[in-house]
Each structure stands twice: as structure tokens, then as C-alpha cells.
Amino acid sequence: MAEAMVKTIGGEGLDDAHNHLQDPLLAGRWPEVREALAAVPVRRAAVNGTCEADWPAVERLAADCPWVHPSFGLHPWKVKERSGGWLRRLRALLERHPGVGVGEIGLDRWIEGHDLEEQAAVFRSQLELASELERPATLHCLRAWGRMREEVDKGPRPRPGLLLHAYGGPAEMVESFVAAGAYFSFNAAFLEPRKERTREAFTAVPLDRLLIETDAPAMPPPEALDRWGWRDPASGRRVNHPASLGLALESLARIRKMDTKELARVLRDNFSSLFGAGG
């Protein structure tokens, strides 16, 4: 299967701009996951670490799979878990792997017990690091779009660009984020009927700033559209299968009134522009 995945590099296929393949919910079923990804085919994946505890798993996955583009970062949900030396560790990791990204980092006022100022300080120091080392940065934002725009406007901003993963902000903010060098990734979870405004915002994104993603194992598509129906055996909660990327492509093509093949070609170019062309 490893050979099959590698063969798709440079050819047809889809690129997942944001997921967490290192998560035990997926890594625990790795042979099945790989086979399903090869069938889509998923050509490349930007795999994001979220905390010091999962950085080594992302590093191992990238070493095993040349189609994985790793990013390392401290997620806003994990700020309280960080060690005293977290930023030094992150810098060392990024310096050890030239070209890898910074992510997943961001701001989140949705999560219970959040401390936005603490999150913002952690976010800023990672954005500064990404800018200094000229790495693409992947941003998470929930219910904090005004503050996110302020932070991004203030800078510094990494030269390769920013990814606003699963962009759920208003259409009116798209223009200013574009000016700041942002890309926007569409997630099939936005097919929930109540997400109409989010789907609409994706009509305002310039074609050369669009990407698709799964955020797997998070953000499953609406249950009726979920071909896999995977669940976390411990919690019973739904698990997003990373091969749901095909659904993200089809639905974004409908929203943009484009041919899926033509859109897939544009998305491959956009992925390379942000994350680099390498496998």
C-alpha cells in the first residue's frame, strides 16, 4: 500500500489541507485507513500536531509516509497542558525539519473554561516563530473571528501564508484575510443544513486561496452522507474518516459551480503554493 500512495504523488488525486492522522482513533486502524485513502486517492495530507504529547507521533508518521506534510503546534485547547520548555521544543522540532509547517494554533472562545488572553499569548509566540522561520501556519478559530483578524492584521505574518482551517468566519472578513495571505479550507461538516452562511462564505474566497480538508478524526460530515459511520468505541461519538475528503471536493465543486476535476487541479496547485511541492 505504501507504494500505491507514493505513485499517486505528482498525478491525479486530492490533497487534505488539514487532518490529524496521528490520532489513535485513526492510527489504531491504520491499514484500513491507508487503503481507503489510496482508493480516493488522497495524494498528500497536511497532518497537524496539537500538543507536545502528539508531536513525536506526527514526526514518525511523516518519516514513514513521504506524502505527509507535517505541522507542529500547540492547539488552543491544549494551552494549559504545555510544559515550561514547550516553545524551545517546538523551535528545535521545526529547525530539525526544514519546510514543515506550524499548526494547529489559534483562538477558541467556544471551549469551556477558555482563557482567551493566555491563548492569544501562546498563539502570537507561534505566529512569530512561523514568520521568523518562514513556515506556513495553520490556524484554528472558533467564536473569536474579530480577535483573530486583529491578531493577523497586527502580524508578523509568515511569508508562505496562513491556512484558516475549516473557515467559519463571515464572508465579509474574507477580503481582509486574503490581503493577509490567507488560504481557506472547506470541510464536509459544513454540509449540515444550519451551516448555510459558512457555505456561502466559500463563494467569496478567491479561487487561488481555496483548499479542502477533513480535520479527521474530528468534524464528521452529516450522518446521512457519512459512508463509514465510524465511532469512537470508548465514547460512542462519531469519528470522521479521512477518506471523506472526496465529499468535501464534490460539495465545494457544487458550491463554486465548477467541474470537480478542474477544481481538484486548482486545489492541488493551491496546496503546493502553501505547503510546498514536495511529497
Ligand SMILES: [Zn+2]
Ligand atoms: Zn484540527
